[in-house]
Amino acid sequence: MPTDNTILELKDVQIAYGQIQAVKGIDFHVSTGELVCLIGANGAGKTTTLNAISGTLPIKSGEIRFAGQDISKLPAHLRLRQGLALVPEGRGIFTRLTVEENLRMGAYTRDDKEAIEQDLERVYSMLPRVKERLAQVAGTLSGGEQQMVAIGRALLSRPKLLLLDEPSMGLAPLVVEKIFEVIQTVVKEGMSILLVEQNANLALEFASRGYVMDGGRITLAGSGSELLNDPAVRSAYLGEA
Amino acid sequence: MYELAEAVPWLGSRNPRAARGVVLALMLIAPMIALSAGNTWVRILDFALLYVMLALGLNLVVGFAGLLDLGYIAFYAVGAYTWAFLASPHFGLHLPFWIVLPAGAGFAALAGLILGAPVLRLRGDYLAIVTLGFGEIVRIFMNNLNHPINITNGPQGVNMLDSLSLFGWDISRHIQITDDFKINSLVLFYYVFLLCVVGSVIVIRRLQLSRVGRAWAAIRDDELAAKAIGINVRNMKLLAFSMGATFGGVAGGLFGSFQGFVSPESFSLMESIAILTMVVFGGMGNLGGVILGAIALSLLPELLRSVALPVQQALFGHVILDPEVLRMLLLSLAMIFMMLLRPAGLLPAHARYSRPELAGAGRITE
Numbered sequence: 370m371p372t373d374n375t376i377l378e379l380k381d382v383q384i385a386y387g388q389i390q391a392v393k394g395i396d397f398h399v400s401t402g403e404l405v406c407l408i409g410a411n412g413a414g415k416t417t418t419l420n421a422i423s424g425t426l427p428i429k430s431g432e433i434r435f436a437g438q439d440i441s442k443l444p445a446h447l448r449l450r451q452g453l454a455l456v457p458e459g460r461g462i463f464t465r466l467t468v469e470e471n472l473r474m475g476a477y478t479r480d481d482k483e484a485i486e487q488d489l490e491r492v493y494s495m496l497p498r499v500k501e502r503l504a505q506v507a508g509t510l511s512g513g514e515q516q517m518v519a520i521g522r523a524l525l526s527r528p529k530l531l532l533l534d535e536p537s538m539g540l541a542p543l544v545v546e547k548i549f550e551v552i553q554t555v556v557k558e559g560m561s562i563l564l565v566e567q568n569a570n571l572a573l574e575f576a577s578r579g580y581v582m583d584g585g586r587i588t589l590a591g592s593g594s595e596l597l598n599d600p601a602v603r604s605a606y607l608g609e610a
Numbered sequence: 611m612y613e614l615a616e617a618v619p620w621l622g623s624r625n626p627r628a629a630r631g632v633v634l635a636l637m638l639i640a641p642m643i644a645l646s647a648g649n650t651w652v653r654i655l656d657f658a659l660l661y662v663m664l665a666l667g668l669n670l671v672v673g674f675a676g677l678l679d680l681g682y683i684a685f686y687a688v689g690a691y692t693w694a695f696l697a698s699p700h701f702g703l704h705l706p707f708w709i710v711l712p713a714g715a716g717f718a719a720l721a722g723l724i725l726g727a728p729v730l731r732l733r734g735d736y737l738a739i740v741t742l743g744f745g746e747i748v749r750i751f752m753n754n755l756n757h758p759i760n761i762t763n764g765p766q767g768v769n770m771l772d773s774l775s776l777f778g779w780d781i782s783r784h785i786q787i788t789d790d791f792k793i794n795s796l797v798l799f800y801y802v803f804l805l806c807v808v809g810s811v812i813v814i815r816r817l818q819l820s821r822v823g824r825a826w827a828a829i830r831d832d833e834l835a836a837k838a839i840g841i842n843v844r845n846m847k848l849l850a851f852s853m854g855a856t857f858g859g860v861a862g863g864l865f866g867s868f869q870g871f872v873s874p875e876s877f878s879l880m881e882s883i884a885i886l887t888m889v890v891f892g893g894m895g896n897l898g899g900v901i902l903g904a905i906a907l908s909l910l911p912e913l914l915r916s917v918a919l920p921v922q923q924a925l926f927g928h929v930i931l932d933p934e935v936l937r938m939l940l941l942s943l944a945m946i947f948m949m950l951l952r953p954a955g956l957l958p959a960h961a962r963y964s965r966p967e968l969a970g971a972g973r974i975t976e
Binding site: 465 | 821824825827828830831832834835837838839840841842843959
């Protein structure tokens with residue numbers, strides 16, 4: 370249940386693309402320092418939900434509360450200033466800028482130069498692979514490296530909550546593991562994360578709590594291990610008969 | 611400037627400072643060389659500089675912010691007609707240039723906002739179609755606003771526009787220094803235009819390095835990600851349209867003063883496309899490339915014209931291909947060869963939107 374410690378809370382949120390209702394009234398919350406994952410099949414409304422939280426998609430009704438404030442009507446660029454950073458699906462890096470420029474763009478809204486440099490160093494130490502390629506044009510990186518740049522860029526805005534949309538999409542299993550290592554490091558440093566994943570197994574293993582979405586509704590909720598052991602989840606999303 | 615200097619063959623990569631000197635010297639003595647070939651060539655150079663300004667402005671929208679604009683000539687028209695309305699016998703107004711030119715720029719910027727607002731959500735093909743329509747609407751308005759109230763004087767256009775006078779000098783007149791030495795007015799216009807181009811380059815360079823320039827680069831590469839890192843995409847797009855339009859408006863005002871006459875036919879769709887070709891041909895997003903593209907594509911057709919006519923006369927006894935047809939043929943061929951040989955343009959844009967001097971140098975780590 371939502372408490373004082375809640376950083377993000379959705380109350381009966383509905384989202385529609387024109388006539389098509391994509392999300393049909395969902396409630397969930399994320400507490401500070403938690404890694405919460407949202408799993409579900411294709412078309413369940415996961416990405417839609419994430420985009421609505423980040424403000425790139427308007428909601429039809431309901432309420433999104435972030436750090437105690439109603440942000441439902443706030444435009445996307447102002448939500449970032451409140452501490453909400455999105456790593457979009459398909460990574461969304463700036464392909465024609467260099468890796469370093471991509472990372473620095475994350476600090477677009479900040480003007481505390483020294484702190485930015487410190488944060489950059491922190492990101493470099495977290496992502497050694499990225500550090501080796503700072504002067505390279507980001508579009509020429511591998512998928513995994515691009516994903517890391519995207520996460521690093523989001524961290525540079527010093528968010529309170531990080532929204533990750535399918536970080537494992539299209540990546541080799543080994544690379545996915547690397548990405549999840551990074552995510553774990555970030556969580557250990559006290560960041561709150563809302564993770565949308567199709568790779569339910571991996572996501573639930575690391576998540577403190579999880580929600581299962583199906584057809585625009587949340588059908589199941591529980592701790593990571595509970596969901597991981599739930600027979601319905603196992604058969605529907607973990608590929609077991 | 612850096613990009614242009616780098617492009618100087620052989621010298622560019624060895625001694626950039628000397629190369630920069632060469633570029634500067636060429637810019638300064640160009641009208642003298644042209645003058646020895648006749649007034650026509652100085653006039654062509656003057657127009658080349660106007661095209662450079664237009665290409666620089668369009669590059670801001672297309673190259674920096676990634677918004678395809680096929681109606682850019684409309685802003686040139688707004689600038690030119692502002693000059694026609696405020697400094698000609700048409701309305702009996704003869705305001706000085708320091709009012710008329712900023713007014714033209716301001717009206718063009720406003721037109722940029724008017725175009726920008728409804729197309730905010732459009733991208734790619736859809737954006738191209740709407741901007742194309744906008745350009746045509748402006749031209750058609752100028753063509754038809756002579757009835758019931760005569761505002762633009764219709765297809766006849768407005769003539770006897772005031773010339774540019776600086777500190778009481780009318781630069782459309784030759785300056786007689788001694789009996790046999792005078793400064794040609796076309797040369798004077800060249801230097802005034804050159805000054806404007808240099809000013810534009812400085813302003814655009816600063817813009818490119820600023821937060822605004824970075825925001826445009828981000829929007830160009832990924833709009834959703836740009837929003838996600840806190841960029842106000844709507845405002846930045848509007849700013850791109852209106853800033854780009856401003857340069858078009860200034861160029862239009864200068865065009866009006868230079869030509870002394872404006873009519874709607876100067877602002878056809880083909881002109882928009884010609885300017886876009888210059889930007890793409892030279893290298894979208896790279897100031898040096900854009901300048902080179904504009905100069906090359908405004909001089910080459912003229913060179914061709916001066917060669918093709920006599921050659922056709924000599925070979926066939928009459929002219930088979932009209933120079934205007936040849937111009938379009940040349941533009942198309944230039945584009946086709948460009949796509950095949952150098953898809954990013956003559957001078958491709960650096961990855962670094964800022965600090966091109968650091969490109970490839972990488973970051974010194976430890």
